[in-house]
Amino acid sequence: MTERTIAIGALELDGGQMLPAVEQRVAIYGDPACGQIVLALHALTGDHRVAAWWPGLVGEGALFDPRSCCVIGINMLGSCYGSTPVREYITIADIVRAQRRALEVLGIERIDVAIGGSMGGMQALQWAHDTPDRIGRAVAIGAPDHTGALAIALNSIQRDSLALDPVAGLGLARKIAMLSYKSDALLSRRHGRRRDRNGRRCFDIEGFLDLQATRIVERIDAATYATLTHAMDSFDLRDTDWPESTPPLTFVGISSDTLFPAREIRDAAERIACRGIDVRYIEFQSEHGHDAFLAEDATLAELLARNAFAGVT
C-alpha cells in the first residue's frame, strides 16, 4: 500500500463557494495498471486506509485482493485524515467530485467498482449517478437513496452536542451515534443489565459507551464531525433522474439496521429499478445493526462474492 496526498487545485462546491487549493489523501493497494480499479469509500469516521477497517473486503485473500486488482481508498473532503478540512457546507456530490479529480490526477479515468457502507455507500451511489460512464458498478451497503428524517435528526442532535462542548460533546455525539449503529438485540446479548466491569459506572453498557467516547476524541475533531454530518444530511437521490447509462447498482440492506432500515433500502432499490436501471437488492442477515458492514465484514464479503460479484470480478 502506498499513501499519497494529491493536489487537485480549486474546487467549486454545490453551494457556489470555491475552495482554492484542495488536497485529497489516498491509499493505493495494488497496481493501478492492473486493469481492475475498485474505489472503496469510507463512512463518517473512517479514513482512506481501507484494509485496516475492512479487512474482509480489502487485502490478500479478501474479496478485493491487491494482487489481482487495485483498490483505492480516499479520505473524504472535509475529513481530518489528510484531505483538506472544510468549514463550508459540503454535499456528498462535492465529496465525490473531489474524489474524481484526485483519480484523474492519478491517471484513472474509469473505475470498475465503487463500494462503501453507510456514508460510503452514499458516495458510491452518487458516483454512479453523477458519472455513470466512468464506473462499472456501484455497491451500497446500509445506505438508501436519500438521508431520511431519523438520520437527519440523529445527525442534528449530535451537532447540538458538539455545540455544548467540543470535546465532551463529541464524546456524547459518538454515544448517540453508537446507539443508532448497534441493534437492541446485540446490546442485550453483549451488555444486558451487567454491572460495569470497572466499577466507574453502574452498568456495563455505560462503561462501553464511555470507552467509545474516549476513542472518538482521539480520532476525529468536532469541526470535521459537523461538516461530514451536514454532508450526510444533504444526500438525496430519491427524486432525481437517473441517467439511462447508469451502471448496475447493488443495494445491501442489513436486517437489524435501525438507522437505515433494510425495508427503506429495499424501497430505494425498487424505486430506481422502476426507472429501468439494473438494480440488485441483497439482504444481509445480521444481529449487529447498522454496524454489521464493519463488524461482520468477512460475512459481508462472502455475501457479496455469492451475489453482487458472482461472475463479475
Added chain:
Amino acid sequence: MTERTIAIGALELDGGQMLPAVEQRVAIYGDPACGQIVLALHALTGDHRVAAWWPGLVGEGALFDPRSCCVIGINMLGSCYGSTPVREYITIADIVRAQRRALEVLGIERIDVAIGGSMGGMQALQWAHDTPDRIGRAVAIGAPDHTGALAIALNSIQRDSLALDPVAGLGLARKIAMLSYKSDALLSRRHGRRRDRNGRRCFDIEGFLDLQATRIVERIDAATYATLTHAMDSFDLRDTDWPESTPPLTFVGISSDTLFPAREIRDAAERIACRGIDVRYIEFQSEHGHDAFLAEDATLAELLARNAFAGVT
C-alpha cells in the same frame, strides 16, 4: 377532580437511606367510595393529572369513567409536580412504596387496577409483584419486566447531556428521548426531508426537536430527570420470584416500539406465564412507536376494552 398533597412521613429507601418527611401529590377523579379504584401511573415526564394526558383512558366517556369508578393519579416520588424531590438513588419499588403509603393515608387498602405506559407500566408491574394481595390487575403498556441495555444506555447518555449543561443539556436529553419514542416510519411520514417551516434550521425535523427541547425545560428540571431515569434503570423483575397470589397481568406491546420492542414485552409475558401467573399479552398495532400509548390513547382504550377489560370492569 380534586388534588391533594399527602404527607406519608418517613420513607426508607431500597438503598438503605431514610427520607424524613415525604409528600405525595395526588389527583382524585370520582368518588373513592365507589368500590372500583383505578391507579393510573405516569411515565418519565408525566404527572398525577392523568385525565390531561390520557383523555382516552380517564374521563367522562373514557375507558375509566369517574362517574362509575375512582381514578387516582400520583406524582412519582422524586418528580417535580408536587411530590417530594429526591436526590438519592431511588428504585421503582421505592416509588411504589410511597404510592401505597399515600393510598393508605387516603383510606384505600386495595386497588382494582394499576395501569400505566412506559415507566408507568413498570410501576404497575411492581405493584402487582410487591403487594399482590392489594391489587386486582396490573396493566403495563410499552413496558417489559426489566429495563434492558438499550434503555439503560439511552438514559445514561441523557444524563451525560444534563451534566454538560442543566438547561441546554436537558433540551438535548429530551431530543435523544424523543427519537427513541417515535418510529422511523412516523418521522419519515411527518417530517421526511422537508425544510424547516421557520427557516431557523435546515430541516423540519430539526425544528420539531427544537420545540420539544424548549417545552421540556418549562416542564421539568435536570435533577428530577436524573433521579427518575436512574429509577427506571433500576427496574428488574426478570429473575425475581413472582408470588403465587400475583393478580392477573396484562402486557401490551407496541408494534413499532424501538425503545421497548413488542418482541421483548411478549418475551416478558411468556416468562411470567411460565411461572403459573395469569398473564395476557396484547399487541397494539401503531405507527407511533413507544409514544403510541399517549399519541393514540383512544385506540389503546378500545383495544383494552376489547381485550384486557372485556367483562372485567
